[in-house]
Each structure stands twice: as C-alpha cells, then as structure tokens.
Amino acid sequence: MPDELLDRLRRFHDDAFPQYRQQFQALVDEGQHPTTLFIGCSDSRLVPYLLTGAGPGELFLVRNVGAFIPPYDGSHGHHGTTAAIEFAVLNLKVRRIVVCGHSHCGAIKAMYGEVSPEAPNLNHWLDLGREALLPMQPGPEVLRRTEQRAVVLQLERLMEYPMVRSRVQSGQISLHGWHYVIEDGEVHVFDVQTGGFVPASQSDHSGTGPYQPYVEHDGQVLVDE
Numbered sequence: 001m002p003d004e005l006l007d008r009l010r011r012f013h014d015d016a017f018p019q020y021r022q023q024f025q026a027l028v029d030e031g032q033h034p035t036t037l038f039i040g041c042s043d044s045r046l047v048p049y050l051l052t053g054a055g056p057g058e059l060f061l062v063r064n065v066g067a068f069i070p071p072y073d074g075s076h077g078h079h080g081t082t083a084a085i086e087f088a089v090l091n092l093k094v095r096r097i098v099v100c101g102h103s104h105c106g107a108i109k110a111m112y113g114e115v116s117p118e119a120p121n122l123n124h125w126l127d128l129g130r131e132a133l134l135p136m137q138p139g140p141e142v143l144r145r146t147e148q149r150a151v152v153l154q155l156e157r158l159m160e161y162p163m164v165r166s167r168v169q170s171g172q173i174s175l176h177g178w179h180y181v182i183e184d185g186e187v188h189v190f191d192v193q194t195g196g197f198v199p200a201s202q203s204d205h206s207g208t209g210p211y212q213p214y215v216e217h218d219g220q221v222l223v224d225e
C-alpha cells in the first residue's frame, strides 16, 4: 500500500521547499513578524493563504469550529483560541485581526439542530455562536444571515479583551469581519457604516469591526463614523 501522505511530505521537501528555502531561513534567523491574526473556521474549504495571497510568515492563524471567540473571562475553561489572541496581540503585536466565517458552515447549521450526546464539548463550544441564531426555519438565506451575524458577534466579543479594545480604540489594531462565500470565491466584508456585509468587489475597505471605523494599516483613520 503506498502511503500517500508520506509521498506528499517527500514531495514538499524535494520539490517545493527549495524555492522557499531562503525565505524560511530568514524567518528563522529574524523570527516571525506576522501583522495579521487570522481567526477562521476549521472548514477545509476555507483556505486563508489562497484568499489573501499570503505567504510564509504573514498570517498568525487560529482555526476552530465556527471561527468563534471564547469570552475573555476564562469561563469557557482552557482555551487555545484565547491564548493565541493574547499572544498575537501582546507578543507579536499584530496590526489586524480578521474573523472569517463562511457559507455552508457546519457549525452554524449544527446550532439549529441537535448535537450528539457524544460531543458535549462541541455542544458547549457552539454556545459561543447561539446568540446569532434567528427564530426561523434554517433555510439557505437564514443560514447565511446567521453565519454573518455570528462573525459580528465574535468581533464584539473580541472587543471585550482589554488588550484588543485599547489597541482598536487607539488605532493600533484594526478589526475585519469576513464572510467567505465558497461557491463564488468572494469574501463579503463587514461594514460598520451600514451594519451589513459587502462583497469585496464592491467595498472600499477590507472590513471593519463593530464599533470602529476602518483604520489604515499605519493607524491613520480613513473613515469617520
């Protein structure tokens, strides 16, 4: 039986890695300095590097079921997402935080149904998105709206992290709410001015948080509320 995964590892090392060798060596010598914390759903169809054109060293990535943000108060117990946010903001000093949900999200759909009793952790985790639920039958339009509402809900929870809030308010960090439509290959970005999601092809910015106007990467405020 050929081990396909082993073949892929060898192919990466032999064929792909040589063209990146210098880049990775520099990232080892100088350390990583990613400017973006990308918090995305674990869904295999969401490929952050493809979407953003980012390469090695550019994205500090956190992925979990639903792209959810646990509360800062630790009430959800030990959590890797919370630890990653603290590390990215305090140690790496990222300038942007992207929260990226997507169409056909299994986590959002699961919130409208029963979760298996064998998955108590998943059930508890989904509590982080339940506020976004709509009191309707979960048809395609309701699911899409719920996916988008969940992104905004997570941005709001992110603002409860003191180190995030203070930096957003001082213009050091910008928040970006994204909803990726898999079948269109297009990200819809949250716009605080309209309270809705705008396709990237029609938006004049790459998304805003729930409270703050779009902040340019150098901290300059482009749009006043």
Ligand SMILES: [Zn+2]
Residues within 6 Å of the ligand: 041, 042, 043, 065, 066, 067, 102, 104, 105, 106, 107, 108
């Ligand atoms: Zn998902």
